[in-house]
Amino acid sequence: MSSIALVGNPNTGKTSLFNTLTSSYEYVGNWAGVTVEKKIGSLKNGAGKLIDLPGIYSLHPLSRDEGVAAQYLIEETPEALINIVDASQLERNLLLTLQLLEYGKPTILGLNMTDVAKARGIQVNPDILSEQLGIPVLPLIARTGKGTGQVLSVLEQPSHIPPVTFQLNYGELAEEAIASIVTHLQKISGLPNLRWVALQLLEQNPVILELLEKRTDISGLLLIADTAQTRLQRDKLALTLPQWIRSVRMDYIRKVCAEAIDSTLQKPHNLTERLDSILTHRFLGLPLFILFMYAMFKTTFDWIGGPLSDLLDGFIGGQLSDWTNSLLGAIGASEFTHALIVDGLIGGVGGVLVFVPQIFILFLMISFLEDSGYMARVCLLMDSTMERMGLNGKAFIPFIIGFGCNVPAIMAARSIEQPKDRMLTTLLMPLMSCSARLPVYLLFAAVFFPAQQAAAVLSMYVMGVVFALVLCKFFSKYLFKNEASIFIIELPPYRMPQLKTLSRSTWEKGKGFLRKAGTIILAGSVLIWLMSYAGPGGLNVDMDHSFLAKFGGFIAPLLQPLGFGTWQAGSTLVPGFLAKEVVVSTMNIIYHAPDTAGLEGQIASVFTPLSSISFMAFILLYIPCLATVGVIKKETASWKWTFFSMGYSLVLAYAVSLVIYQGGRLLGWS
Template sequence: MSSIALVGNPNTGKTSLFNTLTSSYEYVGNWAGVTVEKKVGSLKNGAGKLIDLPGIYSLHPLSRDEGVAAQYLIEESPEALINIVDASQLERNLLLTLQLLEYGKPTLLGLNMIDVAKARGIHVNAEILQAHLGITVLPLVARTGKGTGQVLSILEKSSAIPPVTFKLFYGEVVEEAISSIIKELQHTPGLPTLRWVALQLLEQNPVILQFLKTRVDTSRLLTICAACQSELQIKKLALTLPQWIRSTRMDYIRSLCDAALDTTAQKPHNLTERLDSLLTHRFLGLPLFIVFMYALFKTTFDWVGGPLSDLVDGLISGPISDGTVSMLQYLGASNFTHALIVDGIIGGVGGVLVFVPQIFILFLIISFLEDSGYMARVCLLMDSTMERMGLNGKAFIPFIIGFGCNVPAIMAARSIEQPKDRMLTTLLMPLMSCSARLPVYLLFAAVFFPERQATAVLSMYVMGIVFALILCKVFSKYLFKNESSIFIIELPPYRLPQIKTLSRSTWEKGKGFLRKAGTIILAGSVIIWLMSYAGPGGFDVAMDNSFLAKFGGMIAPLLEPLGFGTWQAGSTLVPGFLAKEVVVSTMNIIYHAPDSAGLESQISQVFTPLSSISFMAFILLYIPCLATVGVIKKETASWKWTFFSMGYSVVLAYSVSLIIFQGGKLLGWS
């Protein structure tokens, strides 16, 4: 089966096209760096496999995700390439196109976002591009599927994509060096087009150099590169060898754009520029973002989400619970089976499912902000603040993704260019309030802050961001002292998200929560219920004499100074390491709550407003869940940093909760 690689600049619509051509769904967002690892799917027509590579500006990698693309091209050999370019940013996109043409594989150029270009008054002549580059050029609108049928028909036979004949002349000095390198490599097996390898070596591509070191003695190759650089200096050209190659390409691209682009109707100020004048304003931009976030939380927890959650709660505690009880009685089920299903499974899992509407509404609004292009602007707004703390604004996008789940957020940190920024983002990501923590906040906010639920929940999100920035400053100063940081981000055009895209994005974010409800939370609820049902004295014991009570009692003394030193609270924290959602399901089982109202009543008798804040802060900050710990180990490739992230979070959680509770008591709060 043939393999076809999908390559292009970040945020040019590659993943949208991938989803359309393969009938699969990968995460799509309106910012650069959404795809951080290669995705593989089968084409609809069965013609082969399509590989979606991370977005890259050139084959010279600046970040780990760009390295994935360069490494794929040198280590594997796709039969053809589909290069996606943004028609509204053609000059910038064509730099990668030339590098791909030099790769030598049959190439199809997808001229995407022609609708955006047209709206800006830019007309691209595809025929002229095709004539100059010698490859097939297809106009596309990947978001709507326009033109994708033609792509599929061409891909039915990879031989339908004509071979590449493009060759750019780089001057006599560079061409002599290319010829010399080709002679050195001509008997080396396993290499793609030798001219492409030579050019990448002359450009000092670290991925290519590392690959060649495993196959040939590179000393002779490096000598040729150095001699070429010396020749350029002799000719008094104030450019390094990589700069000369790039300059040659850019000169060709500008002449090509002059021939293929008609910008006579281009508008001086488009909608994106007018919106940016307000939303990225030096003084108004950040306050507007805070207003948007507050409105997001009010909608999620008060205006829309709250009433929907009440309906789900009534459904679970009413018809579902009552119907299950009646069915068990009809079947003559034992007391053990009855208690397991009603108290363990429905009580545990149902107590978490109550919050599903609010979680999906939160994801829907965040997906809207992402696909509109606004989130990239927030990174720009946050850059000055984050730079003072030791990070750059690009790290804010993984932080926002972390509100959904910390695992993909840590993986998204691959798009950050600097190793220091990437490591800091990975270590601090667990401080972002993922959706798993949300049920805990909602439960306690409903009990102790019923009139200010949105504010109470928002304060937890803000607390996580604040401590992340503070620790970022500390870690930058003491752990990464001499490492610099750069900030490069592309601001995509604003666009109105499509309903189909929004619904799929929301579902992909939310289904992970539902999957946990059917796996980890279900298993955890059964285990917790069994521990509450059995004890040293046998089965069906009083809750206070159960194994769960004994286990929680060992932890309770440590939690006493924090305001929640009961065995019930202690029993929720350890299973919470598996998944934070298990905290609420454990409480439902411990307190035998028939519905959320019953649980809230029990909680109000055990906690106080002050101790509830302390408990929520502890849940926010203490040890990451098991899946997050696993991905930290994978991304850092270090047990040292993994244990460090687990250790500092426990110390931070205990310290903050201690200060909140003891400080509140000194101030006379209750």
């Protein structure tokens, strides 16, 4: 089965096209660096496999995700390429296009975002572009699906795509070096287009150099490159060989664009520029972002999400429990089975599911901000602050993703160019308050801060970001000394998100929460219930004499200075390592709460406002969940850094909760 690679600059719509052509769904966002590893899907027409590669500006990788794309083209042999370009940014995008044409595989140019270009007064003539490049050019709007049918039709027979005959002349010196290198490369089997490999070697592509070093002695090849470099610097005003190759390409690109683009109607100030003058304003930008966040949380927890969660809670704690009791009574279920299903399963899992409306609404609003293009501006706004702390604004993208789940957020750190910034972001990511912690905040905020729920929950998110920045400053000063940070980010145009895109994005974010409810939370609820049902004295024991009470009692003394030194609180924290959602389900089982209102009453009798803040802070900061620990190990390839991330977060959680509770008591709070 043939394989077709989808290649292009970041944020040109590759993944949107991938989803349309394969009827699959991968995460889509209106910012650069969304795709961080290659995705594989089957084309709708069954013609072969489509590989969505991470966005790259050139074949010379700067970050790990760009290295994935470069390595794929070197080590794999796709039958054809689809190069997606942004019609409104054609000159910049064509630099990669020329490198792909030199790769020599049959290529289709997908001229995407023609609607954006038209809105800016830019007209691109696809026929002239096709004539200049010698490949098919297909206009399309990937996010709406317009033109994708034509792409799919062309891909029905990849072997019928015209061969690429494109070749640039880089001048006598470079061409002599290319010819000499090609002669040497003919002795090595398994390489793609030899002229392309020679050019990449002259450009000092690290992936190509590493590959060649594994297969042969490259000292002779490097000598040819050095000789050409010396001659070039003597004749071409001290230009390096990579700079010379790039200048030749850019000259050709400007010539192509001059013929293919009509920009006479281009508008001097478009909507994006007008909005940016306000939303990225030096003084207004950050206050507006905080205001948007507050409005988002207010909508999620007070105006819309709260009432919906109350309705669901009434159904689970009322009708569903009554129906289940009646059904179990009718079939003569044993007392053990009755307690397991009603108290263990419905009480445990149902106690978490009541928060689903609020979680999905939060994801919907985050998806709206992402797809609108606003989140990329937030990174720009945060850059100066983060730079002072040792990172750059690009790291804020994974932090935002971390509000949904820390696992994909850590993977998104691959798009960060500098190893130091990438490692710091990975280590600090568990401090971002993921959706799994949200049910805990909602529960305690509803009990102790009913009039300020949105502010209480928002404060937890802000606390996570603040501690991440403070620790970033500390770690960068003492653990990653003398490593510079570079900030390069592309600001996409603002656009109105489509309902289909928003719904799919929200569902993909939220279904992970539902999947946990049906797996980890379900299994955890059963285990917790069994530990609460049994004890050294046998089955159906008093809760205070159960195995769960014994288990929680071991760590309760350690938690006493934090304000929640009971075996009940201790019993919720350890299973929370599997998944933070299990904390609330464990509380439902421990307190035999028939619904959320019953659980809130129990919480109010055990905790105080001060101890509740201490407990929420501990849940925010303590050891990341098992899945997050696994991905930290994978991304850092180090048990040392993995255990470090677990250790520092536990110490931080204890210290912060201790300061909150004991400090509050000194101030006379309760």
